[in-house]
Amino acid sequence: MTTTLVPGARRRARNSRRTAVAWLFLAPFAVVFLLYTAVPTVAALGFSLTDLRGSDLRHPLAVDFTGLDNYLRLFQDPTFLRDILNTGVFVAVGVPSTMVIGFALAVALNSGIRRLRGVFRTVFFAPVVTNVVAVALIWQYAFNAGGTVNKALGYIGLAGPNWLDDPHLAMPVVILLGVWRNFGTAMVLFLAGLQAVPEDVYEAAALDGAGRWRQLRHITLPLLLPTTLMVSVLLTVFYLQVFDEPYLLTDGGPLGSTESVSLYTYHQFGSGQLGMSSAASFVMLLLVLLVSVVQFRLLRPRT
């Protein structure tokens, strides 16, 4: 890295000593970045073009270069296609529900209520900081065949199923955990956005006779568009990579109905198929980059 910097350093920096000092400040971060982000990303691309197995790691130079074979195999693998679909369902259901709940709570907390406002904010944000392993265990306990949820359904005369063992019901329960853990993040970001809207805009609208709904539609929503885009991209990137919830609740089951792309990567890794695993992980990188590029395209002209 330093070799590419030397010519630039002579031209641009006031003196090279200052540059050296600055890079000393950056060194701890730079080392960790190189070791755990830059090298692994490049290596993942390299691995994805080979038929690397876990057992090959001792003599990696003997591994065959297979070009785009892994990628071709991926897109012919019904398991991977199903997992892309599952991940799509996570995003398509998770993102809008998380956003709608977060937005509604942010508007409610910002609309003139004073008492208990801090308490509500604390309560709604608490799931964000809660350990996912702990919550997943509570979820299993609650959604078990004889669990708390079914007990409650029993009070109104319904016989509840064994939620996490049913290929049609497991996904909604897993998504519910994701939404519960994330709506607080959306709420906080929307609250920050709402508080940046100048209040005299509302005053003027109120004087002109605009009601609450018209204010929401014609002032709040348009002014919050950048925040909304940001939250939506942030959540999309997050749900695209969903791992903890399906791994802990169902390990992708039953019958693969909750297996995400990240879980596919992990399972391939676990069975020693490092080439395939890396190819799947690179598809994930491309998806995340695509979403991020779209974000910058949409946000730039406005900010």
Next chain:
Amino acid sequence: MTAVAASLNDADADLIATAAEAPIALRTPSVGRPLLYGALVLCALLTLLPFFWVVSGSLRGLDEFRSDPGAWLPRHVTLDNFGRLFRTEGFGRFLTNSVLVALMVVIGNIVAASAAGYALAKLEFAGKRLAFGAVMAAMMVPFTTVFVTQFVITVDMGLADTLTGIALPGVALPLSVFIMRQYAQSVPDELLEAARIDGAGEFRIFFRVFLPLAGPAVATITIMSFLNSWNNFIWPLIVAQSTASYTLPVGLAATSQAAQHVTDYGLVLAGAIVVMLPVLVLFLFLQRYFVQGIAGSGMR
């Protein structure tokens, strides 16, 4: 002021107080307010339901789980589960491991992020755009993409199954650097220039002028990196290969898999409380910094 407020009825006082703070109150018809509070209370109760389940479940005895697994309240409140948990082999070890890893991660982040954030905000140097680009890129690269090769590198360095191997990738989080850079930008240049004119070197300025001012940012970074480390699951799961290096979440997941055959939910839920409690208590006292950290992740 209090006398005036007391002479008014509650609703009026509330309205006046709110109007004084924010003109938004004008838009909220008083009929809507009880409805709003009702809806918020309902949402809050739904949000808190899992916390209720875990507390109630952890206080029930093993026999109660056998006779009625899904009961909402314990018939006899008992702390027996917690006693058994701390007698469970390895649990103390998992707790110690989690604390040690969190300690390495927090100290690493304070050192690495305050230095890097300061340099990115306040120093002019060749490669600055490249360095900032690296911070942004590091935030965007999905964990899914790098964990396999991160694991291979960790094995190559001989750090597999060690606490250092678990902690290292988290000791310089790009989010921490980003938060510190945003904060450093708000520190006036004049302050640093004055020190420079007095002949202080960059390191002296950093330690004597900048760091003493950076308290709020250091607090946010401490909280965020602690949260990250304490709640991290997949990376410790991959790196820790023997129970000796399990962190609390990994140990808890393993305990629960072992306990499922006997449906010992009491033990598992007591474990869940021990994992959740430190963060929730910290959160209650320092929630401002938690919120700042999350808002920082919005990259605004």
